[in-house]
Amino acid sequence: MSQTETQHASAQDAATAGLPQTDEDGLYEIRLESLGGLGAHLTGKMLAEAAVLGMGLNGAHFSSYGSEKKGSPIKSFVRLTAASGEVRTSAPVERPFVVAVFMDTLLKDPAVLSGLRSGGILVVNTTKSPQEIREELGFEHDTVGCLDATSIALEEKSRINTAIQGAIAQLVPFMDLAAVREVLAATFERKHPSIIESNLRTFDRGAAELQVDQRDPSPEGRDVIGVEPAWGYLNAPIGGVVADPANTVSKNLSGSRTGRIPVFHKDKCIHCGLCDLACPDNCLSWGIIHHEDGTWSTEMLGIDYQYCKACRACVDTCPAGAITTERETPGFAEANTVPLDWSPRVVAGDRRHEPG
Ligand code: SF4
Ligand code: SF4
Incomplete structure (x- = not known):
């Protein structure tokens, strides 16, 4: 089978599996934009687990931690495809169909929305409405879902990640809410049985309190930005010299x-x-x-x-x-x-x- 035929077959399988859109390799990709300590890695893992074990899809998940400390930016990536498909890459997700932003302050960095595809979904933890987020970002098309996951987590004495997980499971059309909830319960039963109930309530509220503004797909999606670092081994100053002193301004x-x-x-x-x-x-x-x-x-x-x-x-x-x-x-x-x-x-x- 030629490469084109393989891609065509992958796309057909993906459609049969209920995936609404896929890339040329038959993949549906999700990127979680978060900070260390907010639980994005666990959320990505549970979404992938629910898709594979509960919804009959094939999938993969991993995260990129940067400096691996609380408060520093992290990204978590989920790739899904039909059961007959294969996930043959472990590169970061650059052209996602879904971007979930764990704190709206992260939206100050334009790279957070980098590469979001036409017809894509943006989920944001914020006190603002989808319309306010659209205005701030100049984001006129596609789907925006907003929820105040921080308040939900404070009230339920849990963490924001399970609220956002509920919102993603609610908004992504092929996600089986019950399957994701089941994986959540099983995960907490193994790790922290005392907080299952508060996290299930948080999950349910994340799904129920999500405000959604759905519009026509954008003509082209968002540009991919910030992939190449300004300095590499060929052009970085010798000795790692800081060539721009006082740059923290x-x-x-x-x-x-x-x-x-x-x-x-x-x-x-x-x-x-x-x-x-x-x-x-x-x-x-x-x-x-x-x-x-x-x-x-x-x-x-x-x-x-x-x-x-x-x-x-x-x-x-x-x-x-x-x-x-x-x-x-x-x-x-x-x-x-x-x-x-x-x-x-x-x-x-x-x-x-x-x-x-
Ligand atoms: S002022 Fe300093 S110590 Fe206080 S919260 Fe901010 S970073 Fe932490
Ligand atoms: S300087 Fe003022 S704010 Fe800082 S620790 Fe002392 S009393 Fe508190």
Whole structure:
């Protein structure tokens, strides 16, 4: 059989298996865009397991972890095909039919939607509506599904991944919701039996509370971007020299936050500096106060949210309750950030005798 004939047969088998669209190799591909610690890998694994064991498809799943730490971006990939088909690649999914975004802050990176195919599905964990997400992204076609997985997980004392799993199972047309739910129950029964019920409730709510806006397929789908690194072994500077010093000014870690944010309460702060010792990313802004007797001291001014990944080490460390964890609302960080200023910043004169 020629390559064209093989591809044609794969596509026919895929259609028979209920897959609505497939690529030239008969594959239906899903990409999960997430952060370390949110459970995207487990979600991808359970979706693939449900498709293979519960729906009679063939499939594969793997994840790409980057630096493998909590809060850093990860991608998880699921490939499905008809039972008679083969998955002959383990390359990252560059042209997915479904992209599920575990935190809407990740959408700031245009590469998150890279390669989404015409007629594709975008699922986002957000407090926004599909129409608001469309406006933000200039995303006029295809399908957008939104759910507030973070609130669901907080209320059910579970994690967002099972809510998003419910949403994907609900929205992807050939997915068997019951089969995915069954795999979820079996997985938690093996690993964490005490939290099966809360995760099943989270799954059900993810499916039920999903808001969907379905439109005509886009003419061409999204471009594939960000595949090639700017530097490789042929053109990187010798010795790994940083050729662009102070380049973190363009770096924004806000995409690493997972819906919760540290909030500084100046009225409670005793300026002890313990939070500064605890913060792994030096995001706390300080000023210098000159006193009338010629001495000086430092004063905590606030948080530069550009660099804050919301690990909340500062919250745990503060002895005065002057930094608390709050739910991040749109625009809060931008409105309340106190930019880092590495040159000593004189705030005011003597404040030692001021009340509070
Ligand atoms: S640890 Fe708390 S009290 Fe001390 S400087 Fe930081 S915010 Fe202020
Ligand atoms: S949560 Fe606190 S400790 Fe963690 S990165 Fe943000 S400011 Fe630093």
